[in-house]
Amino acid sequence: MNKNEILFEKIALEVKALIDSEKIVELNRYLEELHPRDIAEILVDLEEEKRIKLFEVLPWEIGAKVLDELDSDIFSSILSKISIEHKKKILDLMSQDDMVDILSDLSEDKRQEIINLLDSELAEDIKELLVYKEDSAGGIMTTDFIALRKDITVYSAIEYLRENAPDAETIYYVYVIDKDQKLVGVISLRELIIAKPNSLIEDIMSEKVISVNVNDDQEEVAKLVSKYDFLAIPVTDINGKLRGIITVDDIIDVIQEEATEDIYKFAGTSEAESEHLEEDKFFSKVIYSVKARLPWLLITLLGGTLSATILGKYESTISQYTAVSFFMPLLTGMGGNVGTQSSTLTVRGIATGHVDMKRAFKTIFQEMSVGASVGVVCSVIICIVAYLWMGDFKLGVVVGIAMAANMLTAATIGTLVPIIFKKLGVDPAVASAPFISTTLDITGLTIYFTLTTVLLLKIS
Amino acid sequence: MNKNEILFEKIALEVKALIDSEKIVELNRYLEELHPRDIAEILVDLEEEKRIKLFEVLPWEIGAKVLDELDSDIFSSILSKISIEHKKKILDLMSQDDMVDILSDLSEDKRQEIINLLDSELAEDIKELLVYKEDSAGGIMTTDFIALRKDITVYSAIEYLRENAPDAETIYYVYVIDKDQKLVGVISLRELIIAKPNSLIEDIMSEKVISVNVNDDQEEVAKLVSKYDFLAIPVTDINGKLRGIITVDDIIDVIQEEATEDIYKFAGTSEAESEHLEEDKFFSKVIYSVKARLPWLLITLLGGTLSATILGKYESTISQYTAVSFFMPLLTGMGGNVGTQSSTLTVRGIATGHVDMKRAFKTIFQEMSVGASVGVVCSVIICIVAYLWMGDFKLGVVVGIAMAANMLTAATIGTLVPIIFKKLGVDPAVASAPFISTTLDITGLTIYFTLTTVLLLKIS
Structure with a gap:
């Protein structure tokens, strides 16, 4: 503590x-x-x-x-x-x-x-x-705001604030409206304080006011507030009328909520599970979690069954050369981890704007280079270990090559899948750890057994 | 777009x-x-x-x-x-x-x-x-703040703000100091605006001012600002002297940075990798990523080698009953995913305060119930699939039992490890996906082969 x-x-x-x-x-x-x-x-x-x-x-x-x-x-x-x-x-x-x-x-x-x-x-x-929807701008805004008509003086504006400040959510940005309630400008309390008392609001206000629509997604609102360092942002309806404001404290909640959602999705559970975290009823919480996680587990189950089918094809390889099967968990584990690292970095990078779709190729190439580099290091280590332990040089070489190939594939798939999802308009976070590691189990085992069959059995 | x-x-x-x-x-x-x-x-x-x-x-x-x-x-x-x-x-x-x-x-x-x-x-x-350290309160604070002496009037305070506002980072909270520069109170610009011009600052200020120390970690500062919905927080030195302020826009950056760090750690890469995301030099970026990810991959490598050793002990089981090995990737995959789901939820829950150490047992029991429930569902499905596909009812039963046992173990370990780490004062995020899934590969395979040896071979 x-x-x-x-x-x-x-x-x-x-x-x-x-x-x-x-x-x-x-x-x-x-x-x-x-x-x-x-x-x-x-x-x-x-x-x-x-x-x-x-x-x-x-x-x-x-x-x-x-x-x-x-x-x-x-x-x-x-x-x-x-x-x-x-x-x-x-x-x-x-x-x-x-x-x-x-x-x-x-x-x-x-x-x-x-x-x-x-x-x-x-x-x-x-x-x-x-x-309004709970995760829309309308759903998080407040209507406790202060708006001033553009044709009043700074003096009357400050007087008005004095009277109405206690009820308003924030008075640090004062929004300016015309006679039709349309948002036409903004002025900060700071500017108001340092302005000449007899100036007109419309002469000192900024007309470049950035606003959001009541139906905009809260994540987009949070991006704007965080980008421009706002303390509040005005919300307008389809006619441009000012309907509410969203203050920065609510934006902080949105950012934390969205980060939690991303982490949850990434682990392969529904974002909605986070909303039930505080729920007190034990049984309903368990039911909820099971519902949220089961879909991803069923995908893994399907993928695992597919892996089993593939392995079934190599039954003779395994029964002739049992030692080959000892390295399966190692290979799938390494592939899953490299793939998860790449996909996590890519998904988060897309969310924070660090991974730019315009530079997608650069990101893919970079992750492939990382995958190839870690692949070579781990492959040399495992080649030596397999040789020393099993006394079987050929097996060591096959495991080593399979590991390097698998890790390069894992990094490539881990980076490509979220980028392709984003291009297709699918949430990149669907490329979650369960999804990626299941996919990589299948590709990794195929690579391994193809190599084993060709190199160990056919050649010898 | x-x-x-x-x-x-x-x-x-x-x-x-x-x-x-x-x-x-x-x-x-x-x-x-x-x-x-x-x-x-x-x-x-x-x-x-x-x-x-x-x-x-x-x-x-x-x-x-x-x-x-x-x-x-x-x-x-x-x-x-x-x-x-x-x-x-x-x-x-x-x-x-x-x-x-x-x-x-x-x-x-x-x-x-x-x-x-x-x-x-x-x-x-x-x-x-x-x-100051980059991630300390001192490292993110600004010294462009306005502080008022407690013995002046509201009128002179507002005049002072008029003159000095343009240079200050924020004027929405004005901190009050005594003659020794010690922080003694706070007053918001809103309170100043609505106060009588001839009141003394010390009579209207709030003395309950929450501050942080220059050496406090930025994450703690972010927690306070987000908890109390502050627009800024004052930073004092060890003698209580006001040294700077941190504004909410910088706090938003900290929250995003920390969320990214958590996600990175979770995927088994160093938090420092995020800082190099924007770096333009391709080669140094790759080197950096390799360094950040390799430690976790080496742990997986070690774990995988241990798995291989365990499997080596069951060589005769595998060579007698090759079909047993087909289900290994499925079992490790399912265990890894269930474990990752539980550990992610627990790590994030600890970070956001949703998982309370006082109620640790409740969390563990809850996750175990979820693990057991999804385990039973998946186990029935795979039991039927294995039976239909292999026509081997006994194998189906063994795989099903192993799967359920494995998923319960996975949920338990996934929840326990971060909680134990937290109790020991270790960062719970060390219980990352690679760490958890490697651990679960070992326990899962041990469960599976013990069951196989006992049920399939000894009994038949």
Whole structure:
């Protein structure tokens, strides 16, 4: 544990002690000093009864911020235990985009129950946001933003911000709209602060405002924000009307989510499994994981059966020269690893933009050179080992050649497959470890047994 | 290509056309409308001569921002071609933290050459920043921040910001220091805007300021910023003095870098390989990749040799019952995939905090249940396939039992190893795909041949 984790453990213990000893006043005072995110973490770790005790002590504003951080299960268990009055107050104070996230994970009934508690304007906003797909710009945006008309002065703009800042998600970028609500410019709070008070907004705003559409994929939004170092990005509808903003903290969540998804896909399991990570129900979690992983395992099963069929053709080779079979796991293992290394680097490179489709040939050639180099090194080692161990020089040479050929093939296939998938418009991450290593088992064994049959049996 | 990429391609073509036709005035006007990040991307794609032409047309402020975005190779190639006067002006306008990043990748000579061109105050700052490790808080922070003394009024604070805002990296969080430069509080620009002009900073600032130490690891810093949704975080030295700040855009880079590192480690290659991705020299890139990947391949080689030794012990089983060997690649392939799925989920879960050490047993039990479930499904399928294909019911049963046992073992080992590594203080990512699949080849083959020898040969 690092120093922050140790400090957090200490705070969590003190909070628990205060709840147990029912020191409500001290607890309230102690909690006010904490960050809502920390309170949420402590709360999740408590038993249900204590959770409610802690939650009831929180001032409304903090309670709302704590709710923002919870997942839908704990959110609804807490709300089911507090008074309607308390619920209404606290829901109105929540952050819109977080509430939408939580509500979209609830059942239709529970969702409607919560929406009925909201004041009518907020309820409309939330209903609108719930329509968008969870991984679209609309699904992660908030409508708590500040937009200014282009024909007002800097002075009135700052006055307006003073009044409305507390409700807005961010005020560091202020978007400028025309009379039809169309996005026409942007101005940062920093520019506003240093501008002359009587200038007009339209004269100092930047018209080069980069925006996304409500239906854009969240991954594309994250790429733009990270490329241009934005703190927020505006979201418009098909008519160019400003509908919401996405702030950088939500973009960080998207980037982490997408990285986890990529890693999952790569290991041959569905990206959706990550969303069920926090689920508490043991049985449904297991069922979910089985469903997510089984497709890739069935591909491996099919590939393995194919390998078995190929080996069946070489039955006489194996029965004449049993030692040949000893090296099969070594060869498939090495091929799988080299292929996985190449495919991982290529898939990640495509995702981060480091592997450029324009320079695909360069990447392929580079990986082939790496594959050939490691192939030669490993092939010399295994040739010597096989010779010393088996005392069979010919076998050593065959295994060595097969290994080098296999590793070169593995690097080539590992790089080519994701690049071809990308060109065809298929997600390159489908070239996952199970897919690549199964393919390479088949090619590797074919190479090995062709060589064995030709070199060991026919020649001798 | 999505709409942003298509737009970008169009812009890049227009810029190239303007350079080719030497329309300097139009080019200048066109570039002024673009984001520096886009200009940098266009520039990287140009031939060297055209790069310099484009760069010389840029206004200084934009040129400096373009330099911020370049890697060290292109940075020094451009600087070597422009006049000393131009260099001096433009370097002074660069963002400190980006300059430090670039300089730390240059050779000692080239670095010194650049530092000599800087004005003395900036040169001191840069030299100080270069001392910190690249992946520490000090290595990614900037000293271009605004700090206020706690005893001034809101009015004077805003006046101070007006004057100093253009130079600072961010003004959205303003840190408050005492007379000894110690960090004592924080106030957001938003709070400053809505506060009464004659309030004192110390009365409205928050004293709960979360900071990091200059030597903290960048990954820890990223965790804090992402946990608390900060736009920036202050960096202090061992005496609590404020030394710099880290802004959220740099945190996004850290998160992406760390995710790439995790993926690389997982595929069994060094994290350092990612840093060489952009390197242009083909040969050094290949050498680097070989060095990064070879260690894992040698582990696989060792494991494979061990497998071969184990198989050697069962030579008589294989020669009596050749069909047994046909299913080896299938069994090792399935084991490797199940194990990789479990280890990937566990390693990533530990990194994101979803797999909690306190609940390690729950995770292990869950993965074992998943392993057993997929094991039973696949085992029934392969049992039927083996029976239908070979007409050998006993072989089918043995392969099926071995497969189920192997998949359960694989899920268990895949989950246990990263958890044990974490408990021992070893990076869980060492439990990479090559490591896990090699281990599982050995256990899987041992299970299979023990079963074969007992069930097929002894009983029959």
